[in-house]
Amino acid sequence: MKRVFNKLIVSFSIFIFVPSLTMNVISCKVGDRSNIWRPNPIMPIKKYGFENVNLDSIDIQKIFYTDDLLKEILQSLKLVGYQESELSIQVFKNGIEVDLENTDMFRNSNYKFIITNKKNSNDKITASIKIINSLHLQDVFKVTNIGTIYDHRTRTIMMGLMFYNMDMLRQLPKVGQELTDSKNFRYNENLDGTTIKINDIIPKEKPTSYYGSLELNYDVEEFIPSENDNYQMTITEMVKASNNIDTPKT
Template identity: 25%
Template structure:
């Protein structure tokens, strides 16, 4: 529960680099007994007379490995006695040799790349890639465990809770699932047989799997923006555990009319902030997916450009009537 509340209540996130140090106290043992791997050399050139690699910064976080190899380094070979296309290539990712496969240099991992003509002319590159937008690098925990239904918002929130790093790009990930956060797109109870996700969420109820398909299998470097768009496919598993509806729907209400500060005035951010302020209403998160699916949200700017009004309304049409919530409630919040 504390973990979930931390996720929901996150307003700002800080990433922290941690450096591990291996120390050895004098105990009469031999240094050779310590099973340490030699450090990877970030960038090393042997041979290739006449070429200047002094400006290459292999560890630049803004430099993708693909650009580093096939633009920056390849550019150094232009109009020289050496032909870049003649170089042999060896690639190891996460200690696995992937040389003979189709290599995606944007995937997360620790890379060791060797480009060479012979043993006297060798380029060695070591780089840690952490900026992958392959959907399988975003969704690393693929078993969603128990979910109440297979509606897209249910899958969305279950995936976020199992992969907490996604909270750093909450709106982007939510819009990948359901499109732009407009009332027309998000304010309706989405049934399991509704085709509203354009094939991105494919559900197999027989074997209880969900295929998340971005409909883009790879990148064209000259066209796509891999730092901004998801790509690839990942398969999730789940256990369907329908929930019993309450004897009476919960009346929408709040003890705090002001939600305070919200990072962005988007529907998903406001939903999350409202939930953290009203856990009893959502039965301490037991009705979380039902709340996201069964409740309308309309956000309206006020005369104060930083202040907004948010109205939550339970579905009440006969076909879409919520069995979990009833009524409506209005709150305010601020956002820059």
């Protein structure tokens, strides 16, 4: 009896839903479909010409850096006899053409490569990649105006910087020493800010530690304690607070 009841339910459901679906399909035919906007498919790598080159083996989902993407493409070209000297490579960063040798290709940005055959302009490969895992100081510290601090000591500046960039607290063991080394600080003449520089050069290989320069702005005021004042958090308190609430308050 139960089995018969289930069959009836299924049949009744089909009777209800099929006509409605059919009506929906028919309704799509009403009007001019030529005006319907359709986005272009997103293809990270496109190949025109280069008939013997196989790019299907490149797994774009496993590539996180620009140099890895370029290396994979060039390797595929070399396998069928193309030399790098025979190729022209154009690089675009956020839509602007840049010099591959003098551009930091490991910063957070949208990159596009256009590789063409110097001997045949019909041979072209385009490849795009978005970098979101930069270790450059300007990319990882989003807030650089750290408000009011009470002195110019490097540790005080670091605490202010961390307070406004709570997501970086877990990285403090990796970068804390550099952020408190006075040799890395260049103070403004009017003492309203400083520039922190850590290995500030354009990397030629994937960075494994934080690097670059970071300009900070702040106001320095003399701290006069009173019984009613709430003192600033210590680093330990900030780390603890960051694990419990989204926006810790002093």
